[in-house]
Structure formats: structure tokens, C-alpha cells
Amino acid sequence: MPLNPHTKLNTGAIMPTVGLGTWKSKPGEVEHAVETALRHGYKHIDTATAYSNEAEVGKGIKASGVPREDFFLTTKLNNPDMGHPKEALEYSLQQLDTPYLDLWLMHWPAPMTKEGGPDKSIDWLDTWHEMEKLYKTHPDKIKAIGVSNFCVEYLQRLLDNSEVVPAVNQIELHPSCPQQAIVDFCTSKGIVVTAYSPLGSDGSPLLKNPVVNKIAEKHNVSPAIVLISLQANRPNVNVLPKSVTKERVISNFQLIDLSDEEVKELNDISKTESFRACHPKWAGWGNLGFTEAV
Secondary structure, eight states: OOOOSEEEOTTSOEEESBOEEOTTOOTTTHHHHHHHHHHTTOOEEEOOGGGTOHHHHHHHHHHHTOOGGGSEEEEEEOGGGTTOHHHHHHHHHHHHTOSOBSEEEEOOSOOBOTTSSBOTTOOHHHHHHHHHHHHHHOTTTBSOEEEESOOHHHHHHHHHTOSSOOSEEEEEOBTTBOOHHHHHHHHHTTOEEEEEOTTOSTTOGGGGOHHHHHHHHHHTSOHHHHHHHHHHTSTTEEEEOBOOSHHHHHHTTOOOOOOHHHHHHHHGGGGTOOOOSOOOGGGGOGGGTOSTTO
């Protein structure tokens, strides 16, 4: 399975296969990670208002000296902001110090109050409709819109009741969380999938998995590169490795081709070792319908 250098969105735009993820990146470190990534070949930076690091990401972009038009930038609408997406968009643009976003995602289909509880007065679908309007009326500020953490059921509801097909669905993907049904559904609808937590997050047991390490030794690379490469080898999928360590940011970009047999071995890990890295507190809210979706 040859590596794909990029994926093509349903808007016609090109989205790089590998981007820098910034979830859980500590304050004071994100700026330097972004600067390092852009200076060493990365063409996609991913952040979110919920990460509380958009301003630092913006500083890292400026410090890199890379022209804005030379890379792809993604951020996400925060759950407590789903009642006022227009203001949230302006806030993100200001924090990132950028005139436009290449991709703006609904972070979760989970409207929340500022206090952190469920906001039952807001339907996430109504918020999506507002995002559609902003996308259509402000093409100078938003090049594409999409979603994150959406299961097939939620995607189907969106498609049945909307005009704009999401360009991307960003979900957790790694050998212990393959979510193939969602990937297949997105592919059938022309929606690109972005894989977050490709290593299984910090301290992941996947980094010590014997299958992963066997393949890493064969290719003379780190286990992390094997796990990132697995997602980069999947059709219609791009991937967001995260690190704030200069050496790892650079090495994570040096991916390898995997054979079909190696891909099968890695995918089979889920049969005996299954887990999720992301367990938000709202995953148990029955009124939101989250079961396997989160």
C-alpha cells in the first residue's frame, strides 16, 4: 500500500496526508512545535478552541516564516460556542492571527453550557446549518467545513438534513481503535477521514506491542513511525501525529511504506487489544445518543 502524499477534499482542495496535532500539547511548548513542524516540511497544522492554544499556534506560524498560503490550517468550534458560531469563528481567526481557515470543524455534536453541562436548548444540527451559512457567505474566511467525532448515525442525520457535505470527519484512529465502519461510510459519501491519536495517545501500550515493534525493527524506525504510517497508508485518510519534542516532530514526518501483510498484522491488533484514548465526560450523556460513537 503506497503512501498517499495528500487527500483531495470534496471541495477540490488538497489536504496534506500528515499534519501536526496539538491536542494535549502543554502551554509554552506548542509555539515551538508548530514552528519546527512548518520549517521541516509539515503542510498541515491542526488545533481547536478547546485546546486553549490557538494563540500559541498562531505565534508558531508567524515564527516559522512560512507564508500562509503554503500550508493547511484546521481549527474547531468549541462545544460551549455552538449557540454563536459566527462569534466563535471570529475569535479563532483572531487568536490564530490568520485571515482564513482551510478547514473549520464542529468539534463534537455535543452542545454544552459554559459551566460544562449539556445545553439542551441547542440542536447540533442547527449549529451545522449556521456553519453552512458562514461557509457560503464568507468564502474568504472559511475554505471548507467538516465535523469531528461523528459516528455513522450522526453523519447520516446530517446528510439527510443539510446542503453541504462535510469535507472531513476527524476521529480517533489507531490499531486498537480502527473504526472501519465509519471510515467506509465516509469514503462512500466523499468525506475524508482525519486520524487523531494515531499512537493511542500518551503512554500508549501500542508503542510496546510486539507486532508494532517487529515491523519497526524490520524497517529500522521507531514504533511511532509505524503507527503513523499505518494511517497514512489508508485510502481516504490523513493523520495527525502530535509531539512537542523537536526531534520527534521531525522524525514523525519521515514515514514508511507498509506491505499489505504488515497492514493486516497491525489491523489484527484490535482483535485482542481494543481501547480508546479519548473519553470525554459527555460521552455518557444519554440524550446525546453516544454509544460506540465516542
